[in-house]
Amino acid sequence: MRFALALLLCLTLPAHAEGFLTRLLNKPVPGGVVVIDLGNDASAPRARYDGKPVLVVREDDQRWIAIVGIPLTVKAGQQSLDVDGQSKRFRVEPRTYREQRITLKNKRQVNPNPADLKRIQRELDEQTRAYRQFSSRQPSNLLFDKPVEGPLSSPFGLRRFFNGEERNPHSGLDFAVPAGTPIKAPAAGKVILTGNYFFNGNTVFVDHGQGLVSMFCHLSQIDVKIGDELSRGAVLGKVGSTGRATGPHLHWNVSLNDARIDPSIFIGAFKP
Numbered sequence: 001m002r003f004a005l006a007l008l009l010c011l012t013l014p015a016h017a018e019g020f021l022t023r024l025l026n027k028p029v030p031g032g033v034v035v036i037d038l039g040n041d042a043s044a045p046r047a048r049y050d051g052k053p054v055l056v057v058r059e060d061d062q063r064w065i066a067i068v069g070i071p072l073t074v075k076a077g078q079q080s081l082d083v084d085g086q087s088k089r090f091r092v093e094p095r096t097y098r099e100q101r102i103t104l105k106n107k108r109q110v111n112p113n114p115a116d117l118k119r120i121q122r123e124l125d126e127q128t129r130a131y132r133q134f135s136s137r138q139p140s141n142l143l144f145d146k147p148v149e150g151p152l153s154s155p156f157g158l159r160r161f162f163n164g165e166e167r168n169p170h171s172g173l174d175f176a177v178p179a180g181t182p183i184k185a186p187a188a189g190k191v192i193l194t195g196n197y198f199f200n201g202n203t204v205f206v207d208h209g210q211g212l213v214s215m216f217c218h219l220s221q222i223d224v225k226i227g228d229e230l231s232r233g234a235v236l237g238k239v240g241s242t243g244r245a246t247g248p249h250l251h252w253n254v255s256l257n258d259a260r261i262d263p264s265i266f267i268g269a270f271k272p
Contacts (some may be wrong), residue, residue: 019059021067021142027270029095031072031157031262036081036090038064048082053134054257055210057142067142069211069256072157072169095272097157097169116198123197130193130205130213131255137190137209140232144186144266147216148239148250150177156262171260172215172253179220179248181239185230186214186252186266194222200251201242206230215253218245 018026021035028034038045038056040063047054047066055067066081068090076094080087112120153176159169185206192213193205200217204224207213220240230236241248254263264270 019062019065021057021059022065024143024268025067025265027262027265027272028070028090029093029272030070030074030076031095031097031260032070032270033256033261033265034068034070034079034090034092036066036068036088038066038083038088040064045083047084047088049079049257052132052257053211054081055139055212057138057210067256069259069261071259072171095157097159098155112198120198123195123200126195127193127197127200127203127205127215128258131215131260132258133192133207133213134211134257135190135207135209137207139209139212140188142187142212142266143268144254144263145184145232146175146267147183147186147214147252148175148177148181150175150181152176153249156264172251173263175239175250175252177239177248177250179238179240181250182235183216183219183237183239183250185232185234185236188232189214189230191224191226191228191230191236194224194226197243199244201245202237202240203243204236206236211255211257213255215255217251217253218242218249220248 025033026035044056044064047056049068056064059065074092076092079092080089154170154174156173157169187208189206189208192207196202202219202222203217205215218240219237221238224236239248239250252263254261
């Protein structure tokens with residue numbers, strides 16, 4: 001009888017229980033993250049999604065997992081991950097994002113003039129190169145701290161309309177906090193880009209390792225420089241309203257394998 005019960009349990013239970021990182025991060029929706037079991041080989045497999053390398057870590061000292069960012073533009077349905085030349089399938093589930101309508105007094109921030117457009121393209125190229133960096137360092141932690149303590153004013157993924165005209169969806173989280181509030185690194189990392197940009201204002205990029213990058217913008221003050229190594233909780237700047245902003249707040253992006261994803265996943269605040 002006991003043997004039969006044990007056999008039944010073996011047949012009904014999963015081959016392994018989900019680890020902490022899988023439970024925290026696996027939100028396979030557009031703008032989300034999918035966690036894929038890669039087995040327990042002695043060395044880390046190499047994985048790529050949409051031609052780009054992805055974050056691979058060992059979970060619970062037992063098995064390798066790929067942590068893959070899913071772009072907002074991906075449609076629900078089957079996708080594939082390349083693992084050492086072999087295709088591994090996964091499914092993206094649907095998710096609907098709300099709308100946000102914003103009125104700006106500065107019309108150039110909605111319809112930039114030709115000189116603005118040249119600047120915007122130059123800045124976009126610079127920031128894209130930062131997002132696409134893939135360092136060999138392992139992220140120090142994947143449960144992030146909030147960069148500031150305060151209420152969220154705009155969630156990730158909102159379809160945004162500026163003065164009635166639709167523009168790119170909201171690619172991060174906005175925290176409604178006063179100007180001058182210190183901004184802290186949510187995890188250890190290296191400063192890979194700083195600058196003052198047309199839309200983003202004063203901006204800092206931090207590489208946490210293996211394609212996991214944070215971007216903080218609209219700062220009133222930048223307190224770091226390119227090449228600085230930041231510990232978790234280190235102050236990198238102060239909240240402001242520079243660039244395209246209607247008031248003081250922090251806009252925080254998280255990018256994984258060059259896909260902008262919902263930062264709420266990494267602070268345990270994701271809501272389906």
